[in-house]
Amino acid sequence: MLLEFIAVIALGGGTAGIVMLLQKLTRNALPRWATPTAAGLAMLGFAIWSEYSWFDRTSVALGPDKVAAATIERKQIWRPWTFFAPVTTRFIAVDMGKTQIKDSIVATDLYLMSRWQEGAIVPVAFDCKQGRRADVFKGFTDDLDADLAGASWITLEEGDTILAQACTALD
Known part of the structure; x- marks a missing residue:
C-alpha cells in the first residue's frame, strides 16, 4: 500500500x-x-x-500451482467506476501443487487473498464424493487419516467452485 x-x-x-x-x-x-x-x-x-x-x-x-477458484467482486460508492465494472477485492486460490490424495479426499492449502490486507493460508481437506470440507488448522503430516481424525466437516453447496477446483486433482 x-x-x-x-x-x-x-x-x-x-x-x-x-x-x-x-x-x-x-x-x-x-x-x-x-x-x-x-x-x-x-x-x-x-x-x-x-x-x-x-x-x-x-x-x-x-505461482502457476495456485489456481484462483473463487473471486469476490464489489461495487463501492466511493469508487463510482465500479458500478460500470465491479472490481475484484478478494479471491481464494487452491494450491494444486501441494495436494495429498487418499480415496476421494483431497488435502491442500487455500490461499485467502484480500486487497489491502495480508493473505492467509488455510490447510483444508475436501471430500469430493460427499461434497464437504474440513479445515485442518494444525496442518498436514504424512498420515492423512490421523490429520482428519475428529475433523469437523462442513457440507458445501452443490456447484461450489472451490470444491470443484480441488477435486480436479483426482482426475
Whole structure:
C-alpha cells in the first residue's frame, strides 16, 4: 500500500512537471488549470489501473500451482467506476501443487487473498464424493487419516467452485 501511495505521488509530480515544461515550451499557451488537472487525472488513472489489475498481478505472483477458484467482486460508492465494472477485492486460490490424495479426499492449502490486507493460508481437506470440507488448522503430516481424525466437516453447496477446483486433482 505504501509503495502504491508513493507511486501515485511520484506520477502526479512527474505529470505536473511535464505539463509545466510544455507550458514553458509553448510560452504559456496552455491554461493555468492544465497542470493540476493533468496531475490529478494521472493519479486517478493509476489508482483505477491498480485496483483493476490487482487480481491478475497477485494471482500471477502466487505461482502457476495456485489456481484462483473463487473471486469476490464489489461495487463501492466511493469508487463510482465500479458500478460500470465491479472490481475484484478478494479471491481464494487452491494450491494444486501441494495436494495429498487418499480415496476421494483431497488435502491442500487455500490461499485467502484480500486487497489491502495480508493473505492467509488455510490447510483444508475436501471430500469430493460427499461434497464437504474440513479445515485442518494444525496442518498436514504424512498420515492423512490421523490429520482428519475428529475433523469437523462442513457440507458445501452443490456447484461450489472451490470444491470443484480441488477435486480436479483426482482426475
